Amino acid sequence: MQRMIQRVSFIGAGNLASHLIPALLDAGVQVMEVFSRTGVSAARLASTRNIPSGKFPAAINPQSQAVVIAVSDDAVPQVLGALGKTIRILIHTSGSIPASVLGAFSPEYGVIYPLQTFTRNRLLDFRQIPLFIEGSTGSTLEAIRQLAGKISDHVTEADSEVRLSLHVAAVFASNFQNHLYRIAGDILKRNGLSIYALESLIRETMEKSLEMGPENAQTGPAVRNDRRVIEKHLGFLGHDAGRKEIYRLLSDDIIRTKNRKDTS
Amino acid sequence: MQRMIQRVSFIGAGNLASHLIPALLDAGVQVMEVFSRTGVSAARLASTRNIPSGKFPAAINPQSQAVVIAVSDDAVPQVLGALGKTIRILIHTSGSIPASVLGAFSPEYGVIYPLQTFTRNRLLDFRQIPLFIEGSTGSTLEAIRQLAGKISDHVTEADSEVRLSLHVAAVFASNFQNHLYRIAGDILKRNGLSIYALESLIRETMEKSLEMGPENAQTGPAVRNDRRVIEKHLGFLGHDAGRKEIYRLLSDDIIRTKNRKDTS
Incomplete structure (x- = not known):
């Protein structure tokens, strides 16, 4: 029993x-x-x-x-x-x-x-x-x-190894996701707006990503490798070295990931 | 007319x-x-x-x-x-x-x-x-x-300045958000899982962030400054220098943002 x-x-x-x-x-x-x-x-x-x-x-x-x-x-x-x-x-x-x-x-x-x-x-x-x-x-x-x-x-x-991978993935998909909203909110606050200006965008991004898979849902300047826009955005973030570096690293990783996919 | x-x-x-x-x-x-x-x-x-x-x-x-x-x-x-x-x-x-x-x-x-x-x-x-x-x-x-x-x-x-700030914020809250899901999905794939293991977490993170505001919704090892977990996760990502650096930078920015808030 x-x-x-x-x-x-x-x-x-x-x-x-x-x-x-x-x-x-x-x-x-x-x-x-x-x-x-x-x-x-x-x-x-x-x-x-x-x-x-x-x-x-x-x-x-x-x-x-x-x-x-x-x-x-x-x-x-x-x-x-x-x-x-x-x-x-x-x-x-x-x-x-x-x-x-x-x-x-x-x-x-x-x-x-x-x-x-x-x-x-x-x-x-x-x-x-x-x-x-x-x-x-x-x-x-x-x-x-x-x-x-x-x-x-x-x-x-x-097992403990699978659980660790779930936890690392969850940090990206949840803790870091929330922090990106925080960064977006901080940017908007400087211009008298709030994160709620992005609510419809945020909801659609999530729904699209879950429905199509994030690898098929990517849009934006990085996946188009639009260097002119990327440089303009880095200039906009100029006062904040940490967040400028986050923008640069994530953009580079989107481009690298796309190239990996294109050649596979 | x-x-x-x-x-x-x-x-x-x-x-x-x-x-x-x-x-x-x-x-x-x-x-x-x-x-x-x-x-x-x-x-x-x-x-x-x-x-x-x-x-x-x-x-x-x-x-x-x-x-x-x-x-x-x-x-x-x-x-x-x-x-x-x-x-x-x-x-x-x-x-x-x-x-x-x-x-x-x-x-x-x-x-x-x-x-x-x-x-x-x-x-x-x-x-x-x-x-x-x-x-x-x-x-x-x-x-x-x-x-x-x-x-x-x-x-x-x-005006054009406000529009630029909206676009930069949107890149963080949408394009980069989608890419974080992509990274999470890649991590899980290596262990035979998929992004759908995180669906309930992803939805709750978004709803909580929009309801409470991202500054009140943050959880995870970085906001607790739990260095032991952060080091373990960096070790797990060891094979991938780019994503390890993304993990480190976002964690540092969460800690820095929290300290800014605590002292304000």
Whole structure:
């Protein structure tokens, strides 16, 4: 018979935990407690759903079958050091940390990596979020698969290497995408306009790219290798060396990518 | 009484013309003829709507009240040179070319700059596309405003400097955005995945950015200044110096932008 994870403890009370904990609770999983470094964000998150909270390091509730570590990547090593060895299932949620780092702390471990951008207080349909999972043993993987399946319709097994590639790709397609909007907004602000002047363009670019594939959807001066426009735009950005360099590098990469395609 | 532009000739039969000509025809404007460099793309475009087409340079139909130049930016000077002086209204459609370059060829000139990404055979609702217009005289501007208003609900006057800023911003928010999707797709392809693994993330990033403003929507390793993850990702991209540099530059700019905000 398959062992199920019914009771979990959370270390971390940030953007991800603020979406993951309510999703688990709504699916009938008991969240025994939530910890954060100072206890402040844990208390804020826990108060909305009436669960115990505290400051980590702390003793984990002996009833918990699994510990979910939902802290930023650079805090994972110190959380593990403070947690020490355990016989519970250890689960981290990071895109870029191999599952194996958990091996020194428990024989049963794995990963639930949600491929989404999380911001507190923003409503998301968790069932639509792709979860990429990994487990140290067959039965651990099945227990994690069952837990993940309670909250999402899109659960896929992926090893640490595939997960890293998803995370790097997500940084380009999400974090950097958002920053390009930021740069565009900054440019427009100097002329009394805002990013909303570009809303229809932004939406169409995304829809077109997803429908045709980005390799068929590229337009603009770089893909036409229109050096005159590129130089004019670099001149416009003249005051800002960093963003000028971003413009130049991305344009060069569009041209290089096109040539690669044309000769293939 | 306001003079109206009822009959136009087109030079250029590319992505923009393939959307602009049908929109004008559907609004009751007569498109007298369409020209392209070799005549091939003009013939293809004209055949669908039964309008005369040809090879440019050519004599413009004397009935035309305006000539719309819808060619790539770097072809505009040679089109103007071949067109020569005219008493018709000259209209270009470029984001980055000042209206004033038209002044040597006609006293009445202006710009209709559609802020959208155009790809042939892709259905667009032209009424939703923002058009930024300019005119050399009050009456020219009014004639252009009336023409633009026949095909779009979003007509705004903008001088050449504002238009240039819109175009530079659009390159970041559209052309470069699409290229980031391309890079993400390339990374995933190496691991047997595709850009569609990121679809839910891409949609949420865009919606969040437009709702909260990109400056409040930023997530990811760079805005957390998580150097360990950034170094791991740079290592993952190790084989590709160009894209590694794009990752590094965009991350640095996110960190720099955040610090600017924090200290302001």
